[in-house]
Amino acid sequence: xxxxxxxxxxxxxxxxxxxxxxxxxxxxxxxxxxxxxxxxxxxxxxxxxxxxxxxxxxxxxxxxxxxxxxxxxxxxxxxxxxxxxxxxxxxxxxxxxxxxxxxxxxxxxxxxxxxxxxxxxxxxxxxxx
Amino acid sequence: xxxxxxxxxxxxxxxxxxxxxxxxxxxxxxxxxxxxxxxxxxxxxxxxxxxxxxxxxxxxxxxxxxxxxxxxxxxxxxxxxxxxxxxxxxxxxxxxxxxxxxxxxxxxxxxxxxxxxxxxxxxxxxxxxxxxxx
Numbered sequence: 155x156x157x158x159x160x161x162x163x164x165x166x167x168x169x170x171x172x173x174x175x176x177x178x179x180x181x182x183x184x185x186x187x188x189x190x191x192x193x194x195x196x197x198x199x200x201x202x203x204x205x206x207x208x209x210x211x212x213x214x215x216x217x218x219x220x221x222x223x224x225x226x227x228x229x230x231x232x233x234x235x236x237x238x239x240x241x242x243x244x245x246x247x248x249x250x251x252x253x254x255x256x257x258x259x260x261x262x263x264x265x266x267x268x269x270x271x272x273x274x275x276x277x278x279x280x281x282x283x
Numbered sequence: 284x285x286x287x288x289x290x291x292x293x294x295x296x297x298x299x300x301x302x303x304x305x306x307x308x309x310x311x312x313x314x315x316x317x318x319x320x321x322x323x324x325x326x327x328x329x330x331x332x333x334x335x336x337x338x339x340x341x342x343x344x345x346x347x348x349x350x351x352x353x354x355x356x357x358x359x360x361x362x363x364x365x366x367x368x369x370x371x372x373x374x375x376x377x378x379x380x381x382x383x384x385x386x387x388x389x390x391x392x393x394x395x396x397x398x399x400x401x402x403x404x405x406x407x408x409x410x411x412x413x414x415x416x417x
């Protein structure tokens with residue numbers, strides 16, 4: 155079965171969804187990401203959906219699940235690159251993706267993750283004092 | 284109303300749900316729908332195709348490029364011979380689900396379409412028709 159590649163980028167994982175995903179592929183991505191977060195001790199997950207022409211309730215639920223599971227594993231998920239037409243449609247569909255952090259592009263998403271890493275490093279320093 | 288073009292696609296697997304999205308995109312382009320309207324009707328089609336597969340046990344979609352009073356549009360008919368929906372009104376409400384979804388399928392598809400109708404008979408199956416006009 156096809157898999158969506160997951161790249162390691164510093165402390166973060168980067169996923170670029172470039173195909174029209176069928177449901178099994180979406181479920182596989184959810185599972186793969188979870189194990190990669192643990193394997194690499196990743197602190198952030200960046201999911202680029204700029205190539206996706208639609209996000210329906212199944213893919214929306216997948217994004218919500220990934221964000222929830224990664225949060226439990228101490229990693230932050232940021233979804234980037236959502237097309238404006240997709241955002242309009244999602245809201246009308248009734249999906250607000252309340253549990254998912256978003257950013258306009260990869261650069262801003264990565265900045266969000268780095269900012270969180272910096273804060274948690276400072277917390278660690280405080281703990282040592 | 285005249286039908287300019289008709290395509291039929293079986294819905295038997297999750298790959299077919301992707302094919303329904305692709306067919307809907309092709310037909311939406313032919314109808315001259317704008318980007319936001321295209322996205323809405325493709326998303327609605329994806330929800331309904333998944334319903335046909337997951338709850339109806341598979342079925343088919345009929346995609347029609349239609350024209351009425353110089354306006355073009357796209358009409359999609361999803362049909363299955365599954366168990367049917369005992370309480371259609373309850374099933375239309377957000378949050379209603381008998382399966383693994385989020386319960387946004389039917390209500391969401393209705394909001395994303397200009398026209399929506401559903402006929403379901405327990406034990407016989409379900410037929411959902413949606414349309415989006417330019």
